[in-house]
Amino acid sequence: MNKLLLLSLGGVMLTACSQGANKDGVADKAMSEEGRAVQTNSSAVEIPSDLKLRDDKLIPKQVEAKEAVQAGLLTGELQVIQNNGLSVLLSITNNQTYGVLIQYRSGMTADLQIMDPQGEKVWAWSDDMMFTQALRDTSIASGQTIKAQFTVPEVVLAKLKGRGYSLVAKYVGHATESSQVAMTDVSVSLDPYIN
Incomplete structure (x- = not known):
């Protein structure tokens, strides 16, 4: 964040310091669509967006890699086996480099739901x-x-008609030492399992 602020301030200072005057002594500037001052005289050089000016030389900008957006502290995976209905296994894994403290607010660890094509x-x-209804704390x-x-x-599967149904696993544990969600919902299509 500080690098961006310094670059912005540096750009403003360069713009302010490099303002030239035309033959009449009046600066030859115009406002671009983005609200930045740009030179309109014929000697102005436009700098491509992937380059920056340093010590009067054009050099490539360094692009910082963005961290992958992590939806939850834990990751989940659903495995479905067709066997007189469906047997479903939810695996909940802590891929963090540290232990995650979890609180359950009942005896349930997770729930499994079937959602229709409209998300109901x-x-x-x-x-x-x-x-x-007892609280459980674990790591x-x-x-x-x-x-x-x-x-x-x-019997439940037999009532489902058509395509677009999905299984959604909802982990009910809450991370006690983080504002981040413990685990986001995991879903899988039921299309291969419905006749």
């Missing part, structure tokens, strides 16, 4: 379950994977 929930694994070590197993009954 049509079934949830937890609908017919009951969970303790998931760096590189550790925990698993949650679900079953989608064949």
